Amino acid sequence: MRRSLRGALRCLGVKVCRRSVLLVVLLWLASWLFLNGLVFVHRNMFSDFCTDDKSKEILQRVCAEYQQGVLTGDLCEDLCVAGRVEYKRCLYYENGKKVMAASWRGVPVVLKSKLENFSSYEALALLEYQDAAGGPGGEEELSPLDVVFYATLEIKNSLGLETGTNLTLPRLWGQKLKENERTYSRAELASLWALLQQEEYTFLRVLQDLTHHVAKILGSCGHFYAVEYLAAGHAWDQHIFSLEELTLSPSPSPWSGQEKITARDMVPRVALSFLEMVEHFENDFSHSLHLCDIKPENFAIRKDLTVVAIDVDMAFFEPKMRDILEQNCTSDNDCNFFDCISKCDKTKNRCGPKRKNSNLQVICEKIFRPWFSPTLLGAKAGLPLQVELQRAVQECAEIDSGEDVKRTRAVRKQLQDLLVELIQEDSGNQGEGQEHKMRRVHTALNF
Ligand SMILES: *[C@@H]1O[C@H](CO)[C@@H](O)[C@H](O)[C@H]1NC(C)=O
Numbered sequence: 001m002r003r004s005l006r007g008a009l010r011c012l013g014v015k016v017c018r019r020s021v022l023l024v025v026l027l028w029l030a031s032w033l034f035l036n037g038l039v040f041v042h043r044n045m046f047s048d049f050c051t052d053d054k055s056k057e058i059l060q061r062v063c064a065e066y067q068q069g070v071l072t073g074d075l076c077e078d079l080c081v082a083g084r085v086e087y088k089r090c091l092y093y094e095n096g097k098k099v100m101a102a103s104w105r106g107v108p109v110v111l112k113s114k115l116e117n118f119s120s121y122e123a124l125a126l127l128e129y130q131d132a133a134g135g136p137g138g139e140e141e142l143s144p145l146d147v148v149f150y151a152t153l154e155i156k157n158s159l160g161l162e163t164g165t166n167l168t169l170p171r172l173w174g175q176k177l178k179e180n181e182r183t184y185s186r187a188e189l190a191s192l193w194a195l196l197q198q199e200e201y202t203f204l205r206v207l208q209d210l211t212h213h214v215a216k217i218l219g220s221c222g223h224f225y226a227v228e229y230l231a232a233g234h235a236w237d238q239h240i241f242s243l244e245e246l247t248l249s250p251s252p253s254p255w256s257g258q259e260k261i262t263a264r265d266m267v268p269r270v271a272l273s274f275l276e277m278v279e280h281f282e283n284d285f286s287h288s289l290h291l292c293d294i295k296p297e298n299f300a301i302r303k304d305l306t307v308v309a310i311d312v313d314m315a316f317f318e319p320k321m322r323d324i325l326e327q328n329c330t331s332d333n334d335c336n337f338f339d340c341i342s343k344c345d346k347t348k349n350r351c352g353p354k355r356k357n358s359n360l361q362v363i364c365e366k367i368f369r370p371w372f373s374p375t376l377l378g379a380k381a382g383l384p385l386q387v388e389l390q391r392a393v394q395e396c397a398e399i400d401s402g403e404d405v406k407r408t409r410a411v412r413k414q415l416q417d418l419l420v421e422l423i424q425e426d427s428g429n430q431g432e433g434q435e436h437k438m439r440r441v442h443t444a445l446n447f
């Protein structure tokens with residue numbers, strides 16, 4: 001960029017050059033005008049929707065319905081009465097989907113709902129049946145067991161898990177429901193139902209108790225739920241996650257008082273957390289979890305350097321993954337679903353239901369390889385440990401999960417060992433063993 005500008009300046013005096021410079025300037029002006037026009041049109045088309053006024057209006061409607069007893073949740077009191085939820089700005093609005101930034105008791109959160117109005121969600125059939133049956137004593141008739149049953153069904157449906165199998169996920173959740181032997185009010189059930197109709201909520205809620213590698217749901221009010229605010233990684237930054245965003249936040253960082261972690265020390269720690277996440281998603285749930293859209297923007301890190309999957313729209317459990325992959329095909333190319341690929345069986349013209357690559361392979365290819373590439377490491381790239389790491393990452397990126405499990409495990413282990421070694425080398429082995437900070441438990445739906 002600078003060089004071309006200098007070149008242009010140098011030839012300013014020459015006649016031939018003058019015309020091309022003029023052309024460049026004109027072209028630049030034209031594209032500037034065009035882009036501005038686009039932004040202007042875009043703003044005018046969508047400004048009605050992602051504005052502070054509109055957001056506040058939506059929240060006011062939520063609170064009005066809370067006061068009428070239509071909906072409820074553990075966030076409602078703070079949002080509508082105590083004024084402990086401070087609205088910051090609108091982040092996104094499209095087709096009713098509303099995402100806002102806010103601060104809850106000083107903690108930055110994201111408030112989300114797939115539809116802006118509570119009434120737009122389907123009502124719980126159980127409640128309507130009661131209405132039809134009439135009778136003021138209706139509320140007592142809803143046994144917690146019914147709720148477990150319906151909620152489990154809804155969860156299985158939405159996550160694409162076949163019914164009838166031995167499922168640990170909803171079972172865990174259902175267990176809590178049962179233990180907590182109490183009846184649920186209409187508002188509670190209606191709110192729960194609105195939340196369960198949002199795939200992201202269901203997904204995150206089910207995984208909350210099982211892993212700390214997904215965004216935490218901190219609370220809810222009606223159809224809106226609050227998720228911890230984390231800054232996403234970015235592809236254009238060589239560090240992917242910027243340290244400044246972590247250190248600028250107001251609450252004390254876990255390493256304060258200890259050694260200062262620089263961006264370079266941070267990388268192997270975050271990479272290690274990526275590996276832990278992969279292991280978790282593959283083995284620790286009743287079905288493996290496939291991430292089909294792996295890029296820096298879909299992950300974030302917490303202050304303790306845990307990697308968190310923040311966009312789970314493209315995450316699928318094994319049964320749903322099989323459904324998605326099993327398509328008609330004429331070549332292997334037809335069997336690619338973003339980062340999840342399988343092979344085309346040419347005799348049947350069907351894609352294999354089993355995913356051919358793995359989360360680990362894609363993370364190595366798309367995140368680790370650019371991250372640990374010699375050009376980005378600079379002077380450090382020649383160090384023996386770094387060279388070994390680059391080799392391991394390369395090997396990992398080329399794994400075909402069709403081949404034996406032993407090799408995959410060996411590659412993963414090698415990566416892990418190298419990263420640990422790197423951390424010890426960098427920091428002289430201090431500041432380890434930080435416990436995760438106590439989690440705030442989301443109570444409204446913590447049956
Ligand atoms: C939500 O409700 C408000 C007020 O009842 C209404 O004006 C608006 O059109 C509704 N929005 C949607 C998407 O249904």
Ligand SMILES: *[C@@H]1O[C@H](CO)[C@@H](O)[C@H](O)[C@H]1NC(C)=O
Nearest residue numbers: 164165166167168169171286
């Ligand atoms: C379901 O899993 C639990 C715990 O893993 C086990 O005890 C139980 O026998 C299993 N039930 C069936 C039907 O497979």
Ligand SMILES: *[C@@H]1O[C@H](CO)[C@@H](O)[C@H](O)[C@H]1NC(C)=O
Nearest residue numbers: 326327328329348349350351
């Ligand atoms: C896939 O192939 C089967 C049999 O070859 C055919 O019956 C079916 O309609 C095809 N499905 C699609 C979506 O093309």
